[in-house]
Amino acid sequence: MATASPFRSALVTGASSGIGEAIAHQLGGSGVPTVLVARRTDRLEALAARYDGFEVLTADLNDADDLAAVVARVQSTADPVDLLVNNAGFGTSGSFADLDPDRLHDEIGLNVQALTRLSHAALATMVPRGRGYLLNVSSMAGFQPAPKLAVYAATKAYVTNLTESLHEEARGTGVHVTALCPGLTKTEFQSVSNSGSYATKYPPFAWLPVEAVASAGLADVARGRALSVPGVIYKGMAVATDVMPRRLVRRLSALVQRGSD
Numbered sequence: 001m002a003t004a005s006p007f008r009s010a011l012v013t014g015a016s017s018g019i020g021e022a023i024a025h026q027l028g029g030s031g032v033p034t035v036l037v038a039r040r041t042d043r044l045e046a047l048a049a050r051y052d053g054f055e056v057l058t059a060d061l062n063d064a065d066d067l068a069a070v071v072a073r074v075q076s077t078a079d080p081v082d083l084l085v086n087n088a089g090f091g092t093s094g095s096f097a098d099l100d101p102d103r104l105h106d107e108i109g110l111n112v113q114a115l116t117r118l119s120h121a122a123l124a125t126m127v128p129r130g131r132g133y134l135l136n137v138s139s140m141a142g143f144q145p146a147p148k149l150a151v152y153a154a155t156k157a158y159v160t161n162l163t164e165s166l167h168e169e170a171r172g173t174g175v176h177v178t179a180l181c182p183g184l185t186k187t188e189f190q191s192v193s194n195s196g197s198y199a200t201k202y203p204p205f206a207w208l209p210v211e212a213v214a215s216a217g218l219a220d221v222a223r224g225r226a227l228s229v230p231g232v233i234y235k236g237m238a239v240a241t242d243v244m245p246r247r248l249v250r251r252l253s254a255l256v257q258r259g260s261d
């Protein structure tokens with residue numbers, strides 16, 4: 001039976017796998033009509049077939065026309081989106097100078113530009129409406145520099161920073177804005193970002209269940225938290241990076257990444 005949800009409707013980007021797919025399942029299980037966005041239509045259609053009121057919107061968020069279609073859907077007044085989950089994102093592991101600059105351009109395009117455009121569409125629609133929810137999926141990687149994952153960490157630092165600012169701007173408007181900052185979570189991210197070696201390099205306790213990440217994000221945006229950090233270990237790490245000297249954080253981060261070569 002569907003459990004009560006604070007969300008009247010939702011749109012989830014990157015709903016074809018991993019964290020976005022898990023969020024979509026939880027929304028579907030709670031009876032929330034949800035628009036599924038990603039490039040792989042077949043995956044989205046299979047997911048949509050499982051729940052009432054699900055809609056498929058195939059889009060490459062690095063394509064201007066596709067992004068405009070998603071913006072229009074977020075801004076619909078006829079069929080409003082109550083919760084926007086900006087989840088689509090990817091990373092690129094390796095030494096910065098060795099990486100393909102076109103891929104890094106696309107990474108910034110998706111993680112930063114598309115997310116910013118969609119966040120703007122959401123708040124421009126939700127604030128006048130006096131209600132709504134924006135959940136931006138960032139990362140623990142955004143709390144410190146990450147040598148060998150440098151552009152990814154920089155994009156996620158942007159996402160966390162932007163989202164915290166928007167959280168304060170939206171205070172008192174009835175709109176909740178939250179940055180979800182997961183640690184290691186087994187999804188397609190590891191193969192897409194060329195960080196498959198993490199699976200054996202990091203101990204089992206370091207990995208978060210994808211369902212727990214999804215439920216933490218949904219619960220924290222419902223509660224109106226600025227930051228959502230799933231898991232006690234990662235909550236502790238987030239506090240530690242806040243209080244440790246920056247040069248120490250940077251060196252530790254480099255050592256951790258060296259261990260994942």
Ligand SMILES: NC(=O)c1ccc[n+]([C@@H]2O[C@H](COP(=O)([O-])OP(=O)(O)OC[C@H]3O[C@@H](n4cnc5c(N)ncnc54)[C@H](OP(=O)(O)O)[C@@H]3O)[C@@H](O)[C@H]2O)c1
Binds near residue numbers: 013139
């Ligand atoms: N897994 C982790 O350890 C981890 C940790 C912290 C944060 N995160 C963040 O969590 C979010 C979800 O990642 P995940 O771990 O679930 O990875 P994933 O399984 O690779 O999922 C990424 C999703 O993004 C979609 N996507 C990629 N490029 C796209 C594009 N150009 N346009 C539209 N959709 C696109 C993919 O769908 P299509 O390929 O079908 O388009 C897929 O649904 C990302 O923002 C990631 O940075 C992940």
